[in-house]
Amino acid sequence: MNAIIRTCLVGAAVAAGMAYGAIEIRSDYPGGNVKVDKIDEAANAVVLRPDLRDTRGNWFHWDFTLSGAAGRRLHFQFPKNGCYLASLGPAISRDGGKTWRWLNADGKRHEPKNAFDYTFAADETETRFAVSIPYSQKDWDAAAVRWRGKDGVKFDVLCKSQSGRRDTELLRIPCRKGKAKWLFAFTARHHACETTANPVMEGIIDEILSGSPEGEWIRDNADCVFVPFMDKDGVEDGDQGKNRRPHDHNRDYVAGIYTSVRAWKELLVRESHGKKIVFFDLHSPYIRSHKHDPEQDCAFTFETPYPRNSAHVNEFRRHWAELSKGCALAYDGKNDIPAGKGHAAKMERDRLAGLVTSRQWVEAQPNCWASICCEFGYSLCNGIYSQDGGRELGHNVLKAAVRTASNYRTK
Numbered sequence: 001m002n003a004i005i006r007t008c009l010v011g012a013a014v015a016a017g018m019a020y021g022a023i024e025i026r027s028d029y030p031g032g033n034v035k036v037d038k039i040d041e042a043a044n045a046v047v048l049r050p051d052l053r054d055t056r057g058n059w060f061h062w063d064f065t066l067s068g069a070a071g072r073r074l075h076f077q078f079p080k081n082g083c084y085l086a087s088l089g090p091a092i093s094r095d096g097g098k099t100w101r102w103l104n105a106d107g108k109r110h111e112p113k114n115a116f117d118y119t120f121a122a123d124e125t126e127t128r129f130a131v132s133i134p135y136s137q138k139d140w141d142a143a144a145v146r147w148r149g150k151d152g153v154k155f156d157v158l159c160k161s162q163s164g165r166r167d168t169e170l171l172r173i174p175c176r177k178g179k180a181k182w183l184f185a186f187t188a189r190h191h192a193c194e195t196t197a198n199p200v201m202e203g204i205i206d207e208i209l210s211g212s213p214e215g216e217w218i219r220d221n222a223d224c225v226f227v228p229f230m231d232k233d234g235v236e237d238g239d240q241g242k243n244r245r246p247h248d249h250n251r252d253y254v255a256g257i258y259t260s261v262r263a264w265k266e267l268l269v270r271e272s273h274g275k276k277i278v279f280f281d282l283h284s285p286y287i288r289s290h291k292h293d294p295e296q297d298c299a300f301t302f303e304t305p306y307p308r309n310s311a312h313v314n315e316f317r318r319h320w321a322e323l324s325k326g327c328a329l330a331y332d333g334k335n336d337i338p339a340g341k342g343h344a345a346k347m348e349r350d351r352l353a354g355l356v357t358s359r360q361w362v363e364a365q366p367n368c369w370a371s372i373c374c375e376f377g378y379s380l381c382n383g384i385y386s387q388d389g390g391r392e393l394g395h396n397v398l399k400a401a402v403r404t405a406s407n408y409r410t411k
């Protein structure tokens with residue numbers, strides 16, 4: 001699917017007798033996504049919405065760059081019956097996506113959830129707006145510079161992407177002391193739009209290679225594998241990814257219609273012989289919290305319904321909460337979803353209907369030791385989300401996982 005869109009609607013400007021082509025909006029870059037319904041130059045208003053493509057129902061991923069509005073104040077209006085803005089409003093970059101800030105950088109909740117106003121500085125010729133802080137292959141490549149050449153780190157390919165046009169990256173950090181007793185496995189972007197998961201994965205990798213006691217333990221005892229983009233095409237094309245028809249990547253663990261899911265299942269079976277599997281699937285939740293779902297603006301996990309692993313998962317959660325104390329983005333364990341409640345109940349219904357998630361599939365493997373789905377809020381995540389904060393979360397996820405596993409005696 002070609003997701004490159006270029007939009008320049010200026011008919012209203014002509015009708016209003018204004019200069020032709022004053023405002024231009026484009027999304028022709030990795031992660032870009034927008035449908036522009038109207039640019040009303042006279043009213044200083046832009047009417048727009050996400051391009052849903054093959055997503056069932058509504059979703060909220062959008063990312064566009066606007067030029068030609070220096071010195072003006074514009075009103076951006078999304079459809080009035082939906083939710084399209086994170087709790088702190090849009091993420092904004094004035095340097096082409098290198099650095100980002102939230103519209104409500106003071107941490108105050110932005111209302112409404114479907115419109116915002118923005119004043120462009122007199123010298124502000126081009127500004128990028130996005131629903132979340134973007135993360136695509138070029139960001140992974142930039143991070144990978146830190147890991148290249150480190151002892152044993154191997155850049156591999158899991159498989160071709162669904163379209164066959166791209167490689168699905170696989171990073172390996174093999175055990176450096178003979179045969180490993182553990183396989184630590186990490187995935188992100190089963191849902192293409194969920195960008196907060198990747199800085200967390202970076203932090204996990206950084207911690208393993210840091211020389212810390214936890215990093216050294218894992219280097220001596222475990223093989224580690226990472227897939228940063230399970231839906232590689234979706235990430236680069238700027239798809240929603242969530243709720244794709246007929247089902248999305250994280251409901252594909254029985255059907256196996258996606259190349260990456262098939263290859264990942266095969267890898268986990270093939271490479272975990274004689275090892276215990278510790279699996280983390282990293283996600284972003286809904287775009288903002290509401291009264292009855294405060295967890296959406298937090299880091300949280302799902303309680304496992306499998307008694308065999310629940311003691312390990314609970315121990316991990318205890319360590320993670322302990323390590324988080326005093327951090328910019330702190331996991332406190334207070335917003336975890338109990339088995340059978342809320343979205344956990346929906347996932348269980350999906351499983352019974354054959355729509356099995358990665359966490360559920362790994363959990364059912366005979367050598368699974370812990371299988372954990374973690375969610376990281378988009379703009380608020382027990383604090384104002386930043387990529388640095390996401391990386392710090394990742395350091396603590398890895399430390400907590402190792403503290404849990406290293407206390408356990410393998411036979």
Ligand SMILES: [Zn+2]
Binds near residue numbers: 283284
């Ligand atoms: Zn997800």
